[in-house]
Amino acid sequence: MHVVIMGCGRVGAMMAAALERLDHSVAVIDKDAQAFRRLGQDYHGQQVVGTGFDRQVLVEAGIERAAAFAAVSSGDNSNIISARVARETFGVEHVVARIYDPKRAEVYERLGIPTVATVPWTTDRLLRTLLPDGVASAWRDPTGRVAVLQVPYHEDWIGHTVKEFQGATGCRVAFVMRFGTAVLPVAKTVIQSDDHVYVAALSGTLSDVTAAAAQAPEESN
Structure with a gap:
């Protein structure tokens, strides 16, 4: 299937690599072209410069044929707006947004956007190791x-x-x-x-x- 990832930080780059190893096609969006260096030489998918909530940018990344969309940039607002556009405008079935502020996560879940609240998740992982x-x-x-x-x-x-x-x-x-x-x-x-x-x-x-x-x-x- 085709997957669009918004954000080419460490998480976005690792997701792209993992998806390609599973033989999925991938497009990565980031407003900073230098961020694509993280993808490495083995990456064969699309690299699209722009913001993940710009409809034209999403279309260029293949959102109209995408089965999944992941918003994993460093900004909560950008992630949730992009996720909503992917879900509500383009009808992407599987959408997830990374959220740093756990207080916002419940609101976004009510909007029908699954979220990964990074801070609580990381805390739990650390505690399971310590305790x-x-x-x-x-x-x-x-x-x-x-x-x-x-x-x-x-x-x-x-x-x-x-x-x-x-x-x-x-x-x-x-x-x-x-x-x-x-x-x-x-x-x-x-x-x-x-x-x-x-x-x-x-x-x-x-x-x-x-x-x-x-x-x-x-x-x-």
């Missing part, structure tokens, strides 16, 4: 407000229900990995030995949730 015990999130929404993470839990939680676990930790159990299979639990689902419990929680509460899960459940009278 391999499950404290780092496995997924975070575009605003960075809600996270899904695997929580280590005290062995005494085995035999207790998801409802009890949620009440004690203040989170919601999103799913349980049991014998390699994902299970969507209900309130009466009982935690079994070797279950991996993934919970959804507000970002500011992750430490509290993890600490609560590590404590033995209180025995009811």
Whole structure:
């Protein structure tokens, strides 16, 4: 398929190279012709000088036959405007925009433009490296407000229900990995030995949730 990339920074250049290795045709747009040096001698796609929200520039890059468009320049506004033009004017099916400001990501998602919020994503990747015990999130929404993470839990939680676990930790159990299979639990689902419990929680509460899960459940009278 044909893919148009707006922005020839490190990310844009790496995407172009990866797509060509997969035998896709690629066009890269950047307002600075010197940026195309990052593409290297092995790149055989188009190089189009201009802004990614200029319709004529997009047409020159083959947007009318493109199956995908990625806006990965260094400017949030340029990325989202370009992505909207690609989606709304040219009807490109697969569109994504890189966003640096996580507060804007939710707004853009509501406009129907999938976004990659660079700062929260990078933070999560670093935390997963630093904290391999499950404290780092496995997924975070575009605003960075809600996270899904695997929580280590005290062995005494085995035999207790998801409802009890949620009440004690203040989170919601999103799913349980049991014998390699994902299970969507209900309130009466009982935690079994070797279950991996993934919970959804507000970002500011992750430490509290993890600490609560590590404590033995209180025995009811």
